[in-house]
Amino acid sequence: MPVTETHIRQMAHAAGIAILTLFLWSGAAWPGDQKKVKDPLGRQMTAPVNPQRIVALAPSITEIVFALGYEERLAGVTMFSDFPEAARALPKVGSYVHLDLEKIVSLDPDLCIAVKDGNPKHVVDRLESFGIPVFAVDPKDLESVMDTILAIGGLINAGKQAERVVRDMRARIEFVEGALAGIDHRPRVFFQIGIDPIVSAGSQTFINELIVRAGGDNLAAGGVPYPRFSREQVLNLRPDVMIITSMARDAIFEKVKAYWSQWPGMPAVQYGRIHLQESNIYDRPTPRLIQGLETLSKILHPQRFQGVP
Secondary structure: OOOHHHHHHHHHHHHHHHHHHHHHHOOOOOOOOEEEEEEEOOOOEEEOOOOOOOOOHHHHHHHHHHOOHHHEEEEOOOOOOOOOOOHHOOOOOOOOOOOHHHHHHOOOOOEEEEEEOOOOOHHHHHHHHOOOEEEOOOOHHHHHHHHHHHHHHHHOOOHHHHHHHHHHHHHHHHHHHHHOOOOOOOOOOEEEEOOOOEEOOOOHHHHHHHHHHHOOOOOOOOOOOOOOOOOOHHHHHOOEEEEOOOOOOOHHHHHHHHHOOOOOOOOOOOOOOEEEEOHHHHOOOOOOOHHHHHHHHHHHHHHOOOOOO
């Protein structure tokens, strides 16, 4: 029997009913369905139940979305979204402190995820005035980083993935804590951010928390988040260990090491404990902070991690 246009329409209608039935039984959400949510800042908002086009307004948000396995939904990211490598190829919407509003709108996002510390409030307000929901987070320490991951996971329908990531983070923290139990000496650490000027990290920073959790004493601890130091001040502090972070790691390490090595009386020089590290694993609020904790713990207390890769 020849297939007529009527037959085709009937088959298409039947297929549509079957798909609709499966969709309803699965409990999935229609694209465009909305839900009421409260972000970690306490802001009530309406967001998509199943967002498909997400713009991450900070590199840390990009990393978290990748860690949850939802990178295919990223419609845009900010400059310096460089991890994992695939993030470099995504459309850019300016830096997180200088967002390109027109570019964001042109990407037709159904959700933006912002950070309180960095994203300009007036840009967030404008995005919301255009009907684009903006979910804002504000991680301040390891615990709130894990809360942020869970919040984003719940927001984008990746709750189980978020729980798995956080379980792994907690297990690794507990391993470090167990390895460092009972330490009787805390090396004096000077954590240098960049090269010129000499800047370090005060008490209210991720870096300070990692130093303390890794069994060290942060020589820059205090009320100023990122205090500046002169060369003489650093020498007078007599750090046991120096951690230097820079974006241009290989190009400047020997130069910086040679600079500080002019003062062999400084314990960090005397005992060869000057280390250059990638900055992002110490100050970007993502799951990689745990890598920073593990690395720093091994630097400060290598005897406690013998045989640990």
